[in-house]
Amino acid sequence: MLTVKRLDLKDALTMIEGAKAKAEEIGVPMSIAVTDESCNLIAFARMDGTKTPGISLAIDKSFTATGTRKGTHELGAASQPGKPAYGISSTLGGRMVTVGGGLPVIVDGVVVGGIGASSGTPLQDQEVAEAGIQALLASE
Amino acid sequence: MLTVKRLDLKDALTMIEGAKAKAEEIGVPMSIAVTDESCNLIAFARMDGTKTPGISLAIDKSFTATGTRKGTHELGAASQPGKPAYGISSTLGGRMVTVGGGLPVIVDGVVVGGIGASSGTPLQDQEVAEAGIQALLASE
Amino acid sequence: MLTVKRLDLKDALTMIEGAKAKAEEIGVPMSIAVTDESCNLIAFARMDGTKTPGISLAIDKSFTATGTRKGTHELGAASQPGKPAYGISSTLGGRMVTVGGGLPVIVDGVVVGGIGASSGTPLQDQEVAEAGIQALLASE
């Protein structure tokens, strides 16, 4: 029998609040998603004025980062032409995202969930996702 | 050019809070989703201890209720064998839900969004969705 | 080698105009789709104020009626519990629609395309689809 650690809803809402505050600070409305360690959605918020595809992209970035246990920007680097993971971005029916903005949440060396943000540049999305993780760490 | 009214994120979070309070009151953890008038997700929260398929079910109930401008329980009644809408439940790639728990949000006679809840009985889900709408109306 | 007869764009636009006129007459805005004999979309129009799921439903009704060479309401009758086609409505990934509003276009005994309408009751949708076919026949 396994015992699994995962984010709860309170954790997820703390992360979304932290990410939202950063998105407001840089002036880019975002879609923000948090998934649990099994890649399933816990919480989601779309700020007023975001782009529609960002809904699925934020969810899929969180899904990807949780599942691969890597930042989605790292997958972007690893999947360039000639690299071993080339082609990974179109797997899983297109749910695998290799553009920055998804990050795994690691506690005591174990992935307990992930966060994804979308609507800005990949670097802005990543900064907003990172702010979500910092908010979680600060709350403990 | 058309001008359209839709729920904003503040409205959606108010609805999720109201629905969550009702779910806690009746002791049934729920997944709760709110969509805008074009059926796109605005906010989502999964309470600790809910059932995994409830994630998609809550989102799809909200999508269905917004899109059909009817409570999903009404579609259930209208799609019984022998009724005109029989078979509707498997359309849209299975996203059309005809089980109670999805409600449209109607303001001044116009559908501005919807809410879906899932993890309890259809009647419990509907009660929780209704509480979300009441919270919105009370906040105005 | 086969020679295939199919609707052209002019035919499809004539059908959409005829269907639209009927929808305006009965006061129910509709999504209207016309497909060719291979079930591929030729033309589509969504009237202002229709329901969002009607987009896919109109396209899928036209697809279904063309492909099965039957009105979608006939499939509804044939797929009732206990009938031979029971269960057909959830096939093709949910694209098979067994609710009224889709009709095949038959010329000289051969199906050359189809039309689908959605946003009203199944009977209203069927009436609007029928008006599209009448407009085509009247134009020849």
Next chain:
Amino acid sequence: MLTVKRLDLKDALTMIEGAKAKAEEIGVPMSIAVTDESCNLIAFARMDGTKTPGISLAIDKSFTATGTRKGTHELGAASQPGKPAYGISSTLGGRMVTVGGGLPVIVDGVVVGGIGASSGTPLQDQEVAEAGIQALLASE
């Protein structure tokens, strides 16, 4: 509550007429799609003699340009190997198109919809989409 502006059916048909006229002028039959600001289809027309995949490509280009608020050719440039958006083209289940021919429709600085064209070279598709937008602007 938000208030949103979007293209209506009359706008969409004006755009399709303008795009079709340009496609006829350059002698390349096209599929042409127009979506609203939430990326949902308003109108579609496939000229006689187009390529079958152009149906989905035109719709998905319009979806992409509306949703990202960028021309699809710009996404092509931004998603080359080594660029930050590398990998974006296979997201959203493959609906994200990074080949020219999709353009957002911007009125008073706000995206109110989009247009996509497909069946020629990416440059021809883009020229046809642009003609659709010019027809809308000329009609006001």
